[in-house]
Amino acid sequence: MSRRVVSPLDPPKGTDAYERIYDVVRAIPEGRVATYGQVAALAGLKGHARQVGYALHALDDDDVPWQRVVNAKGEISARSDPGSEPLQRVMLEDEGVVFDERGRISLSRFRWDP
DNA sequence: GGTCTGACTAGGT
DNA sequence: AACCTAGCCAGAC
Numbered sequence: 001m002s003r004r005v006v007s008p009l010d011p012p013k014g015t016d017a018y019e020r021i022y023d024v025v026r027a028i029p030e031g032r033v034a035t036y037g038q039v040a041a042l043a044g045l046k047g048h049a050r051q052v053g054y055a056l057h058a059l060d061d062d063d064v065p066w067q068r069v070v071n072a073k074g075e076i077s078a079r080s081d082p083g084s085e086p087l088q089r090v091m092l093e094d095e096g097v098v099f100d101e102r103g104r105i106s107l108s109r110f111r112w113d114p
Numbered sequence: 115g116g117t118c119t120g121a122c123t124a125g126g127t
Numbered sequence: 128a129a130c131c132t133a134g135c136c137a138g139a140c
Contacts, residue, residue, distance in 0.1 A: 049123065054136095056121055057121055
């Protein structure tokens, strides 16, 4: 698994937690989204939603559809690198995900229900 | 070890 | 529905 190393959000290289997170994200179908908390729970890391965010931040792997992970409000979370926010939106729209006028996704319509 | 930070969340106002 | 707060946890220094 390739990663980009970005302090202070470096992945814990000695654990497999991030690999489990990536596995879950890879399972999200095209055109659907999941929340950080949902991914954490499915990865066996219930309550570690922030870890999911860090894992995705550290990610540098085209295999992982990171754009399908959004926050509990159905919006794209702000991050240290603001450039990827509009990119995420475009990628999701290309998959058929619809944003409302406030830039939010209807989780009742697009949330992945595994 | 204490402190600070961050792609988070749930609950109260 | 928007805003605020406390709780959360692993890493870096």
